[in-house]
Amino acid sequence: MDNLRVIENFLSDRELRCRLIETCIAIPAEKRLFQSHPTVHVDWRWEFLSKALDCLIPRLSTLQKRFDGAKMLATSAGVLKSSAVTSLDALLKSQEALLCQCELARVLGKVFENLAKRLETCHCHERVWAARMPYTTRAKKLTQETGAAKCVWKTRMGPWFAAVGLDEFLNSIQTCSSDMLQQLLDDVPGPVRAGLLEALQGLRQCAHEALTEKFGFWRHVPWSALGGY
Numbered sequence: 001m002d003n004l005r006v007i008e009n010f011l012s013d014r015e016l017r018c019r020l021i022e023t024c025i026a027i028p029a030e031k032r033l034f035q036s037h038p039t040v041h042v043d044w045r046w047e048f049l050s051k052a053l054d055c056l057i058p059r060l061s062t063l064q065k066r067f068d069g070a071k072m073l074a075t076s077a078g079v080l081k082s083s084a085v086t087s088l089d090a091l092l093k094s095q096e097a098l099l100c101q102c103e104l105a106r107v108l109g110k111v112f113e114n115l116a117k118r119l120e121t122c123h124c125h126e127r128v129w130a131a132r133m134p135y136t137t138r139a140k141k142l143t144q145e146t147g148a149a150k151c152v153w154k155t156r157m158g159p160w161f162a163a164v165g166l167d168e169f170l171n172s173i174q175t176c177s178s179d180m181l182q183q184l185l186d187d188v189p190g191p192v193r194a195g196l197l198e199a200l201q202g203l204r205q206c207a208h209e210a211l212t213e214k215f216g217f218w219r220h221v222p223w224s225a226l227g228g229y
């Protein structure tokens with residue numbers, strides 16, 4: 001989290017971004033990435049962290065390739081700004097695996113988001129809720145199909161979660177990946193890759209153990225109580 005704050009601290013400064021574009025980056029498409037930067041909050045609350053990672057990851061990937069602390073510091077800078085540059089420089093040099101870890105955190109977050117979305121639906125109209133349309137359009141479609149404005153089973157996915165969803169979710173935590181993560185792993189040399197894979201698997205395992213414990217009570221909820229969820 002502190003590492004993400006170092007990156008955000010640098011990127012949120014317009015002057016530093018301009019200097020980065022001038023001194024370190026030659027490719028126009030990469031320059032564009034740093035021309036503007038939406039303010040993101042680096043916080044453990046997932047709705048913040050997910051947005052922060054979505055925004056920081058593409059920029060971090062370019063920073064790792066192009067950022068040159070010495071060049072950045074060569075131009076005049078105040079003490080405060082120099083510290084933002086040196087902190088980022090030290091971070092990028094010491095954390096080869098940083099991008100992979102961020103990407104895995106983002107992918108794990110998507111698994112959570114998918115589960116949350118699924119829990120807000122119902123078995124009977126899953127197809128309607130899954131459609132890529134605004135909520136109001138989907139609700140209208142439901143009314144057209146069923147004649148009712150709401151489905152009584154919506155958000156009552158407790159039995160599904162206990163019987164199927166929890167295992168599916170925990171399994172996804174252990175196996176989730178993305179094209180980008182795969183690409184990052186393919187790009188590093190063999191010996192580094194082995195260490196990196198181990199570290200990533202460790203992170204997945206940690207998340208799996210914590211969540212197995214957290215959701216443990218779902219294995220013991222009486223069936224009669226599940227009917228109410």
Ligand SMILES: [Zn+2]
Nearest residue numbers: 122124125151
């Ligand atoms: Zn339904």
